[in-house]
Amino acid sequence: MSAKKRATFGGRISAVLVSAGSAIGLGNIWRFPYLAGENGGAAFLLFYVLAILLIGLPLMLAEFSVGTATRSSAVAAYRKLGKRWSIVGYIGVLTAVIILGFYLVVAGWTAEYTVASLTGELMAQPNAEAHAAAFQNFISHPWRPLLYAVLFALATHLIIALGVQKGIERSSKVMMPLLLLFMVVLAIRSCTLDGGMEGLRFFLMPDLTKVSASTILAAVGQAFFSLSIGLGTMVVYASYFAPKTDLQRTAVEVSILDTLVAVLAGLVIFPAVFSAGIEPGSGPSLVFITLPSIFSKMAFGGVWATIFFLLLVLAALTSTISMHESFTAYLVDDWKLKRKTAAYLTTGVAIVLSVVASLSLGDWSGVKLFGMTIFDAMDYITANIMLPAGALLACLFVGWRMDKQLVTEQLYPETHPNKWVMGYLRLMWRVGSPLLLVLIFLDSLGFI
Numbered sequence: 218m219s220a221k222k223r224a225t226f227g228g229r230i231s232a233v234l235v236s237a238g239s240a241i242g243l244g245n246i247w248r249f250p251y252l253a254g255e256n257g258g259a260a261f262l263l264f265y266v267l268a269i270l271l272i273g274l275p276l277m278l279a280e281f282s283v284g285t286a287t288r289s290s291a292v293a294a295y296r297k298l299g300k301r302w303s304i305v306g307y308i309g310v311l312t313a314v315i316i317l318g319f320y321l322v323v324a325g326w327t328a329e330y331t332v333a334s335l336t337g338e339l340m341a342q343p344n345a346e347a348h349a350a351a352f353q354n355f356i357s358h359p360w361r362p363l364l365y366a367v368l369f370a371l372a373t374h375l376i377i378a379l380g381v382q383k384g385i386e387r388s389s390k391v392m393m394p395l396l397l398l399f400m401v402v403l404a405i406r407s408c409t410l411d412g413g414m415e416g417l418r419f420f421l422m423p424d425l426t427k428v429s430a431s432t433i434l435a436a437v438g439q440a441f442f443s444l445s446i447g448l449g450t451m452v453v454y455a456s457y458f459a460p461k462t463d464l465q466r467t468a469v470e471v472s473i474l475d476t477l478v479a480v481l482a483g484l485v486i487f488p489a490v491f492s493a494g495i496e497p498g499s500g501p502s503l504v505f506i507t508l509p510s511i512f513s514k515m516a517f518g519g520v521w522a523t524i525f526f527l528l529l530v531l532a533a534l535t536s537t538i539s540m541h542e543s544f545t546a547y548l549v550d551d552w553k554l555k556r557k558t559a560a561y562l563t564t565g566v567a568i569v570l571s572v573v574a575s576l577s578l579g580d581w582s583g584v585k586l587f588g589m590t591i592f593d594a595m596d597y598i599t600a601n602i603m604l605p606a607g608a609l610l611a612c613l614f615v616g617w618r619m620d621k622q623l624v625t626e627q628l629y630p631e632t633h634p635n636k637w638v639m640g641y642l643r644l645m646w647r648v649g650s651p652l653l654l655v656l657i658f659l660d661s662l663g664f665i
C-alpha cells in the first residue's frame with residue numbers, strides 16, 4: 218500500500234488510545250499479578266518498573282520510529298530499511314500469533330466469568346477454596362472453555378474484518394477511564410479487608426535477598442508483554458499514526474497508563490490474597506480465584522463482578538485485535554492477500570492454537586513440553602525467550618543499522634532534536650539494552 222493511501226488514526230490522542238488499548242489487557246490484570254505472586258511480589262515489581270524505564274520505553278520508541286518511517290507492517294518495514302533484518306519482523310508475527318493462541322483461552326475465561334457473574338453462579342460459591350475448585354472445573358471442562366475461546370476469536374475477527382477502528386477508538390475512550398475507576402474502588406475495598414496489610418507489604422516492600430536471574434528475566438519479559446513491544450505490534454500501529462504524531466509523548470503516556478493499571482491490579486489482588494489465605498504463587502489461576510472472593514465480600518457483589526469482568530473482556534479484546542492485526546497486516550503486505558482472506562487465515566490459525574492451549578489444561582494435561590503443559594510452554598517461551606530476542610534485534614537494528622537522520626526525523630518531525638534524549642536513546646539501543654538482555658539471558662541459563 219502506498220504511504221498516501223494507508224489509513225491513519227485521528228491524531229495524537231487516538232495514537233495514545235489505540236496503543237494503550239493494545240498494551241492494557243490481561244497482561245496487566247491476569248499475567249502481572251500471577252507472576253509477581255510467584256516471584257516475590259515487591260522485588261518483581263521493582264525490576265518490572267526498571268525494565269519499563271530502561272529498556273521498554275526506548276524500545277517502544279524504536280518500534281514507533283520503524284513504523285512511521287516505513288508505514289508498513291512489521292516484516293515489510295524491517296525489510297525496507299535493511300534487507301536481512303526482516304527476520305525481526307518474522308520472529309514478531311510468529312510470536313504474535315502464538316501469544317494470541319493462549320491469550321484467547323484466558324480471554325475466554327473472562328467471558329465465562331462475565332456470564333457466571335450475571336447468572337449469579339459465581340457469587341454462589343461460599344469461599345476461596347470453592348472458587349478455586351470451580352475455576353479448576355471450568356478450565357478442565359472438555360468443551361466449555363474451547364467454546365468461549367472460539368467465540369472470542371470470532372469477536373476479534375469481526376472487528377478486524379469490519380475495520381471498525383473508529384469504534385475501537387471511541388469505546389477505548391469510555392472503557393479505559395471506567396476500568397481505572399473500577400480498579401481504584403476495588404483496590405480500596407481490598408486494602409481494607411482483614412489481613413490486607415500483609416498483602417500490601419508483600420507487594421510493596423522488596424526483599425532483595427530472594428531475587429534470582431529468573432525473577433529478573435520474568436520481569437523483563439512481562440514488561441515487554443505488557444507494553445506490547447518486542448514483536449512489531451507497535452510498528453504496525455505506528456504505521457497508522459497521523460503524520461507528525463509526537464512519538465515521545467505518546468510512548469511515555471502509554472507506558473504510564475499501562476504501568477498504572479498493573480500496579481492497581483497488584484493493589485487489588487495481593488491484599489485479598491493474604492486476607493483470604495490464598496497462595497500468592499498459585500500461578501495463572503490467581504486472579505480468577507481472588508477477584509470473586511473480593512466481590513463476594515461487597516454489597517451487590519454480583520453487579521460489581523459483572524461490570525468488572527465485562528470491562529476485562531473489552532480490555533482483552535483491544536489487545537487480541539492488535540495481535541490479530543499484526544499477523545493480518547503481514548499477510549496483506551507480504552502475501553498480497555485480500556484483507557478479508559488474511560483475517561480468516563489468522564483467525565483459523567489462532568483458533569487451532571487456542572484449542573490446543575485450552576485442551577492442554579484439561580484432557581491433554583499429560584502432554585508436556587520442556588516439563589510444562591502446552592499452555593504454560595506457550596506463555597513461557599514467547600514472553601521469556603521470543604520477546605526478549607525480538608527486542609534485542611530491534612534495538613540493535615534501530616541503534617546501528619537504521620539511518621540516524623531518519624530515526625531523528627521520526628522522533629522530532631517538527632522541532633529541533635533534543636541531543637540529550639537522542640544520545641540516551643541511542644546509547645540504550647546500541648549497547649545498554651542489548652547488554653542487559655544478554656546478561657539476563659546468560660544468567661538465567663546459569664552461565665554467569
Ligand code: TRP
Pocket residue numbers: 239240241242243244245313316441442443444445446447448450536537539540
Ligand atoms: N500487552 C497486552 C496485554 O498486556 C498483550 C499484547 C497485545 C501483546 N499485543 C501484544 C503482547 C504484542 C506482546 C506483543 O495484555
